[in-house]
Amino acid sequence: MKVGFAEVDITPPLGSEVPGGFGKAYSQDVHDRLHVKAAVFENDGIRVALVGVDALSLKASTVGAGRKIAGDLAGMPPGHVMVAATHTHEGGPTVDWAGGIELFSGSPNFGLVKRLLDTAVVADKNYISFLSRQIGSAVALADKRKVEARCAVGVGKEQSVSFNRRFKMKDGRQATHPGKGNPDILGPAGPIDPDVGVLSAWGLDGKFLGCVVNFACHCTTGPPGTSADWPYYLDKTVRGAMGGNPTVVFLNGACGDVTQVDNMSTREPEFGEKWARRVGQKVGAEVLKVIADAEPGELRPLGAAQEIINLETRKVPPDRLRSAHELIESDPKADYRWYFARDAILLNERNRFEPSVPCEIQAIQIGPVVFVSNPAELFCQLGLEIKAASNFPYTFVVELANGCVGYVPTEEAMGPRGGGYEVRMGMHSKLVPSAGRKIVEASIELLRKLNPGVKPEAPKAAAGRPWNFGDVGPEEV
Ligand SMILES: [Zn+2]
Incomplete structure (x- = not known):
């Protein structure tokens, strides 16, 4: 099999709009540079690409244009390219809060809509067209740089840096970020997913080429300035330990209700440089443990499915x-x-x-591992349900891929005993309560269309005993 990696720069100019809040914010400094990172895998004549973009979220049109460019430059089929936003809250101007002013041109209330949209985050047309080109370029470069390789897959556990941010409260309702040490907290209203999924690639000479990492946690630590957020330190940690110039593609998991903030603890709020480093280094350290266990081999079959x-x-x-x-x-x-x-x-x-929105469910398989994606900020519980029903040895759920449809909570969270920020009706949460169930069902159905491959194992011990000095009888002592 062949594998190639590439990363290209997408750092926006200073003064660019920074999406992530309800109102306006503009970049004033650069903490670390933003990238599109791509991995291309090929075996038995089939190619697939996994792409991570340092952005809050991506418009489906931005991804569509990027896929088209990848097709033009490298002949990659669009359905074989998965493009996910890492959900960094210090990214570039990729987001139109309500879908862009053009959508409303026929509205009888156009004046009011325009006035309201002027207060919301808006995408920069030049930036998103540049971003599409860089998505296409990253895929084409990764494809061009493919070398004969072997791959390994594994899962580690990191349980100490991510927390469900929704809580059951004494009044019978649920609340998001009720405040550290709030005495009315009964307990978390949802799970976290401690899985650190790693697909690593190795040259035939044993050189580490790079990896794809999947972990579920909001990128909201907010080091000062434009930043990839904590995945910047994940990248640094893996590079530092492995040496050379590997690429670390990060694909966020179902983290719609999971962040680095521990509301159950009264310690300082987990924001800024220190916490970006702590989260990134701990996830990175777990990635290194999985990499240490790697048993690289040929992964097959490769495949992709979409609905x-x-x-x-x-x-x-x-x-x-x-x-x-x-x-x-x-x-x-x-x-x-x-x-x-x-x-x-x-x-x-x-x-x-637009009384309904299109939602792309995509699955990309590399032997025994499948990446199954959706364009939602998916609640963690829903991601766990997809994993539990999967027929694959390794299932990595990827959110905010190929577009953005906003938060998708569980039906329970949206029910009479629910509550909190993510379920509050608005542009960030615009879908009916059954949306989550539909995404889970469509994801599981898609996985059934693919045939899982086998994980490479360590070679078996040779027949006979390598060492005969251990069973000397007492008469020979
Ligand atoms: Zn979010």
């Missing part, structure tokens, strides 16, 4: 819409409710033109 499902959007109730229109005339900075009011109006307007 587009349509997910219905939530309809804004009339009384909610009325109160949103009242609130929207007040001061935006006065209350977070202003942003939810804005989003209720935008969602309602958007529903005129």
Whole structure:
């Protein structure tokens, strides 16, 4: 088999809009450079590509254009290329909060929509067209740089850096980030996924070429300036230990409700340089343990499958819409409710033109390991359900791939005993409660279309005994 890696720079100019909050923010410094990192695998005439982009999220159109360029430059079939955002909250201007002003050109309330959109994050057209070119370039370069290689796959556990951020509270509801040491917390409302999935590639001379890493945790530590967030330190940790110039492609797992913040602990808030390093180094150290156990071999078969499902959007109730229109005339900075009011109006307007959204489910298989993706900020529980039902020895769930449909919570979280930020109706959470179940079902169905390969094992011991000095009888002492 052959494997190639490439990474290209996508650091935006200073002053670029930084998406990640409800309002406007602009970059003022560069902590570390942003990249598109690609890995291309080939065996038995089939090629597949896994691509990680240091971005909060990606528009499906940006990925589509990037796939087209990868096709033009390297003949890669678009359905064989998976492109996922790492979800760094210090990335470039890739996000149109409500889908872009063009969508609303036929709205009878266009003036109001424009005024509201002017307060929300907006993508930079030049940047996203550059990003598409860099996605295509990274895939084409990785393809061009392929060498004969062997691959290993494994899973480690890191349980100490990620935390479910939603809690069951004493009042019977659920809340997101209720505050450190809040005495009304009963316990977490959802799980974490401690799996650190690693697919590593090795040259025939034994040289480490690079790896693809899958772990579920929001990239919200926020070191100062533009940054890949904690995966920057994951990259540094693996490079430092392995030497040479390997590429570490990071694909985030189902982390819709999982972050580095430990609400159950009263220690300092887990933000900034120190915590970016701590999370990245600990995940990186676990990656190194998996790499130490590597038994590289030929992985086959390679394969890819794709399905587009349509997910219905939530309809804004009339009384909610009325109160949103009242609130929207007040001061935006006065209350977070202003942003939810804005989003209720935008969602309602958007529903005129797009009452459902396309959602690409994709699976890419490299022998015994399958990467199965969706464009959601998927709740951890839903990712675990996909893993549990998978017929593959190794299943790595990838979120925010090939587009973005916002948060997809569990039905329980969206039910009468639920609550919290991720389920609050708005542009960040615009899908009906059944969306999660549909993504899980479509993912499992897709996996069934692929035939899992076998994991390479260590060679067996040779027949006979290598050492005969251990069983000397007492009469011979
Ligand atoms: Zn998020």
